[in-house]
Amino acid sequence: MSSRAKREPLPGPEVATCRTILSDAALDAFYRQAFQPLVRRATWKHHLSKDDARDIVQDAFVVAIPRIDLAANPRAWLIQVVDHLAMNHQRKAFRRAKLAERWNLGSDRSRTDVRIGKGEDL
Amino acid sequence: MSSPLVCRAVIEKWVSATHGRDVPVGCSVDEAMKLAAELVERVKSEHFGGRFEWEPNLVDALLATCRTLRLARSEGGRNLKLATRLYEAVERLSWPGDIFDERELVLATLSFAAWTESRQAGRFELMRRFERRCEKHVSHQKTVPDLLALPVEDWSPPMRANVDPSTLLAKSLKLGQLRNVSPQLVARETPAFRELVLSEAGKSLSGEESNWMASQAAIVQSGALRQLGNLREARRWLTVAAETFGHQLGFRVLKVEAEYTSLALFFDSGAFRLALDKIPNLLRDAREGAMETEAIKIRYLEACLLKALDSPLAMGRYRELLHLSKIREDPFFVGLCLVNIADLSASDGHLGFAMRCLAEAGPILESAGVPWGMAHLHAVIGEVLRDQGHLGEAIEAYRLSLQTYLDRRFSYRSAYLRILLSESLIAAGREEEAVAELIAALPVIERESLAREGLAAISLLREALARRKADPEAVRALRSHLGRTGTGSEL
Numbered sequence: 001m002s003s004r005a006k007r008e009p010l011p012g013p014e015v016a017t018c019r020t021i022l023s024d025a026a027l028d029a030f031y032r033q034a035f036q037p038l039v040r041r042a043t044w045k046h047h048l049s050k051d052d053a054r055d056i057v058q059d060a061f062v063v064a065i066p067r068i069d070l071a072a073n074p075r076a077w078l079i080q081v082v083d084h085l086a087m088n089h090q091r092k093a094f095r096r097a098k099l100a101e102r103w104n105l106g107s108d109r110s111r112t113d114v115r116i117g118k119g120e121d122l
Numbered sequence: 123m124s125s126p127l128v129c130r131a132v133i134e135k136w137v138s139a140t141h142g143r144d145v146p147v148g149c150s151v152d153e154a155m156k157l158a159a160e161l162v163e164r165v166k167s168e169h170f171g172g173r174f175e176w177e178p179n180l181v182d183a184l185l186a187t188c189r190t191l192r193l194a195r196s197e198g199g200r201n202l203k204l205a206t207r208l209y210e211a212v213e214r215l216s217w218p219g220d221i222f223d224e225r226e227l228v229l230a231t232l233s234f235a236a237w238t239e240s241r242q243a244g245r246f247e248l249m250r251r252f253e254r255r256c257e258k259h260v261s262h263q264k265t266v267p268d269l270l271a272l273p274v275e276d277w278s279p280p281m282r283a284n285v286d287p288s289t290l291l292a293k294s295l296k297l298g299q300l301r302n303v304s305p306q307l308v309a310r311e312t313p314a315f316r317e318l319v320l321s322e323a324g325k326s327l328s329g330e331e332s333n334w335m336a337s338q339a340a341i342v343q344s345g346a347l348r349q350l351g352n353l354r355e356a357r358r359w360l361t362v363a364a365e366t367f368g369h370q371l372g373f374r375v376l377k378v379e380a381e382y383t384s385l386a387l388f389f390d391s392g393a394f395r396l397a398l399d400k401i402p403n404l405l406r407d408a409r410e411g412a413m414e415t416e417a418i419k420i421r422y423l424e425a426c427l428l429k430a431l432d433s434p435l436a437m438g439r440y441r442e443l444l445h446l447s448k449i450r451e452d453p454f455f456v457g458l459c460l461v462n463i464a465d466l467s468a469s470d471g472h473l474g475f476a477m478r479c480l481a482e483a484g485p486i487l488e489s490a491g492v493p494w495g496m497a498h499l500h501a502v503i504g505e506v507l508r509d510q511g512h513l514g515e516a517i518e519a520y521r522l523s524l525q526t527y528l529d530r531r532f533s534y535r536s537a538y539l540r541i542l543l544s545e546s547l548i549a550a551g552r553e554e555e556a557v558a559e560l561i562a563a564l565p566v567i568e569r570e571s572l573a574r575e576g577l578a579a580i581s582l583l584r585e586a587l588a589r590r591k592a593d594p595e596a597v598r599a600l601r602s603h604l605g606r607t608g609t610g611s612e613l
Contacts, residue, residue, distance in 0.1 A: 031145065032145060033219065033221055034221065035147070036146060036148055037181075037221065037222040039147040040148065040181060040224070041222065043151060043182075044185040045284075045286075049150075050147050050148070050151060053147070076264070076265045076267070079265050080267070083280070
């Protein structure tokens with residue numbers, strides 16, 4: 001951890017750069033603060049379950065963190081990543097459902113069963 | 123961009139820091155929907171105090187309530203009172219740690235719900251209020267792309283697919299507001315917006331909502347083209363607007379707005395008497411629908427028609443308008459009324475009173491932020507000064523007005539101003555400058571389909587200009603023709 005990060009108080013919502021986020025404490029604070037609202041966005045805007053939304057947001061953090069310092073508004077950047085991932089997720093789910101319907105996999109199949117039919121992504 | 127090695131290190135660090143962490147994600151969707159049902163019952167109850175107490179699952183419950191309202195509407199439910207109460211309670215709510223502008227998102231969504239409800243209930247003044255609120259809350263969301271500022275044609279496919287109904291409504295309002303300020307920009311952007319709301323990308327809207335917004339966009343486009351002097355296209359867009367009119371009560375306000383624009387086009391093409399005859403019916407429709415904002419505009423158009431017909435009733439109509447309390451909400455109309463009263467007073471010889479009215483109108487029009495309002499003011503100041511014999515000052519005022527029109531590319535009006543200016547320049551013995559102004563105006567005048575007398579005036583003028591000497595008679599004839607066709611109209 002850099003000495004600069006030690007001297008500075010923990011960042012709040014105004015977390016602005018990758019460098020700030022990278023300190024362990026700052027990372028933790030930002031994660032805690034941002035995670036739940038982003039999960040809510042993925043849930044209610046994109047009609048996802050909370051579990052799917054949680055996965056999407058976790059993925060979004062992984063995608064966004066290396067590039068977040070390039071964005072003028074890191075929160076806006078994160079929201080965009082969540083929206084994109086959620087839309088992709090929905091598109092794939094829709095495609096899987098269509099394929100499942102075509103192959104008569106039935107609605108009682110488990111999600112894992114449907115995932116087997118994910119060959120269209122390969 | 124960070125190097126791949128740094129990226130990898132960052133991601134590894136992130137994954138290890140968050141692995142196995144149990145960060146709360148709030149209640150499940152089913153639980154939130156149950157909470158929403160309870161919340162709705164509470165808000166509907168007579169004992170509801172208009173406030174929510176903050177609790178951890180409140181945001182989920184509010185977002186679920188927004189979904190419930192949307193679902194209820196698609197099933198034909200009517201919930202204007204509920205949407206209004208919810209909006210007011212959320213507005214009072216203090217929202218801790220709101221780093222993603224969720225409060226603004228909820229308020230924008232509730233405004234949209236209340237906008238649809240009030241429109242469908244025929245409560246058009248309330249509808250206007252929620253329209254403005256929706257625009258405010260959308261523009262306050264700093265963590266999403268600013269789609270209100272970004273032209274629709276530049277929206278990326280994900281932006282189009284992801285756009286909220288509230289953002290579409292805010293954009294629709296924004297385009298309507300800009301029609302008087304930057305008609306060029308609106309005329310470029312509005313067709314793309316209309317296509318968007320009617321396309322797959324506008325699927326977040328119901329069929330009725332997307333038809334309404336498409337009609338509204340076509341009326342806005344017609345208004346913008348009118349400002350730019352393209353009357354033929356403006357008329358065509360009114361026909362386009364009618365294609366998506368529905369039979370529901372909520373469309374009534376649009377039908378009045380379209381009819382108003384149609385009468386304003388009659389005004390522009392000089393059919394004053396025809397337009398005036400249609401005013402009473404239109405005013406009755408607006409009053410029956412309690413459309414106060416529209417009624418003010420119609421009454422203002424009526425006053426302008428009377429003025430154009432040299433009716434002695436015109437002055438009284440402008441004065442009556444100034445006494446209406448509703449007009450105070452729109453400083454632009456107040457300023458325009460004062461300018462017209464000044465114009466009429468000056469032609470009756472009451473120059474001192476005219477100048478006082480103009481002095482009062484100046485700051486009002488400036489605060490309204492519509493540039494051509496100031497251009498109109500300067501043109502009338504020019505006329506008053508010219509009538510007083512202050513030719514030098516009149517020329518300056520005309521030039522100010524002309525510059526504003528030129529900056530905004532109001533080519534038709536700038537041509538009219540050049541004619542006015544050249545008259546004063548000729549009177550001041552500055553023939554060379556007058557000739558230059560007239561030469562600059564001719565292409566615009568010729569481009570528009572002028573009536574026979576207008577063309578006759580142009581040919582006279584052309585001949586005079588060929589001898590490098592402007593003919594005052596030809597200039598006067600041309601101005602009189604353009605004045606009759608309403609080129610200098612300020613509606």
